[in-house]
Amino acid sequence: MRVNDFYDHHPISEAQVLAALARRRGGDLSRLTPDELFEFDQDHYGGLAAVDALARRAGITAQSRVLDVCAGLAGPARFLASRRGCRVVALELHATRAAGAARLSRLVGLGARVRVVRGDAAALPFADDAFDACVSQEALLHIADKRAVLEGCRRALVPGGRLAFTDWIAHPRLAERERDRLREWMAATTLQSLPSYHALLGRAGFTAIEAEDLSDEWRRILRRRQETFRALRADTVARHGEARAREWEQLYAFFVGLVEAGKLGGGRFSGTA
Template sequence: MPTDVVTFYDTHPINEEQVLRALAEKGIDPGRLSEKDLQAHDQDHFGGLEANDSLIAMAGIGPQHRVLDVCSGLGGPARYLADKVGCRVVGLDLNRSRYEGAQRFTQLARLDHLVTFENGNALEMPFEAGTFDVVMGQEAWCHVPHKPRLIAECARVLKPGGCFAFTDILRRDGLSEAEMARLRVDMAFPDLETLSGYSSLLEANGCTVERCDDLSPWWTQVLVDRLAMYRSLGTDTARKFGQARSAAWDEFYAFFVGLYQLGRLGGGRFIARKR
C-alpha cells in the first residue's frame, strides 16, 4: 500500500526534535536562536543554501514581493528567503507536525513578522486568486498527486507577471513500473513528472517558461552525500521511531539514490512567468 505523505514526514529522520537536539549539542540556546543557527539543520532540500540563492536570483525576488512556498516543511527556505531579502513569505504544508514545527522555529528565530504558515492542501489552496508575486517549491511536489491540478492551483494564486520558481524530482527514461511502485510505497511519490512534462503544464496554464534546467548530474552527487548524512542520524531516528523504521529508511533511501546513479531519476529547475 502506498505510504501516506503525512505518515512519511511524521517519521522522517529530520524533524523538530532532531533539530533541537542538534542545536543543544552545539550549546545554542533556543531562546537566543537566529535564522543562521538553523541553516545547518532546516534546509531539507537538495543543494542547501546554494539552491535557495539560485532560485532567488533567477526569480528576481526582492523585498517588495510576497512569496508562497508550496509544501514548505519545517520552513527553512521560507525563513532564509525572508531573512536574506526582507520579503514576506507564506508557507503551505499538508503535514500538521511540519506546520507546527515551522511556526515554532520561525517564532524562535524572531521572523514571524515576515513569515507565516498555513496547514493546507496544495490542490485546494486557501488563498484568493492573484495573491502572490512568486510561487516556489523545492523537491516536494513529487509528493503531490495530480500534477496538472497542482500547477493550475499555483497559477491561480499567482499574479499576472508573477514567477514560478521551483525544483522537483523527475522520472527519466528507463524507470520501470516496479521501481515506480516501490517509490510510491517507500517514498510517498504518487507519481512523478518529467522535465518536458512540467514545461508543458506551465505553458498550458498561461506561463512562459524562461528556464528548464536539468540538475540530474549535480543531484546525483548531492544525494550520495545525503545518504551518508541520513546514516549519521541513524541513532536519533531509531531512538524516536524505532530500529525498524531506521533500518527501513536506510534501505529505501539507498534504493532511491541508486536510481539516480542508474540515470532513472533526475531533477529539474523551472523558472516561468505568468502571462
C-alpha cells in the same frame, strides 16, 4: 504510503533540529538566530545555494510577497525572509510540521515575516493575485494532480509574477515496478519527465518557461545526503526505533541507486504567470 505517514517518521523534524542545536549550544536554546537553524532545517537538495538559485529565477526582492508551496519546516521560507527581506507565506500539509514551522520561525524572531498556513497545495487557500513570486522544493513529487498545483500557483500569482520550483524527474529507463516502489515507500506519485513538466507548465498558463536538468548535481548531493542520514542514525533509532532506521537505510540505498543508474534525477523549472 500516504504522504502524511511518510513525514510522521521523517528524520528531519522540529525535534531533530532542536536536539542538534541543543547539543551544539550545551542545552541553551535562547536567542537563536535564523542562520543557526539553516544547517538543519532545509529538506531539499543543494542547501541554501539551491534556495538562492530559485529566488533569482523567481525574481524575489524585499518587496515581493512570496508563497512557498509545501514548505516543510519553513527553512527555505526563513532563509528568504531573513536574507532577501521579503514576506513569505509557508504552505504545508502536515499538521505537526506546519506547527513546528511556525514555532521555529517565532523562535528566531521571524514570526511576523514568515506566516505558516496549513493546507493542501492542490487546493491553494489563497485569493487570486495574492503573490508576486512562488517557490517550491522537492515536494510536487508527492502530489498526484500536478496540474492543479501549477494552475493554483498561476492564479495565486499576479500577472507577470514568477514561479520557480525543483522536483524529482523520471528518466525514460525508470521502470513501472520502480515507480510502484517509490510510491509505496516514499509517497512519490505521477513523476514527470523534463519535457512533460515543461508541457504541464504551458497548459497551466505559464509563459517564458525554462526547464533545467539537475540530475548530475543531485547525484553528487545524494551521495553526501546518504552519509548525513547515516551520521544521524543514533538519533533516528532513538526517535523511531531500530526497524524504522533500517528501513530508511534500505529506502535510501534503493533511491540513490536509481539516481546513480540515471533512472531518476532532478529538474528546476520556472515560468511567468
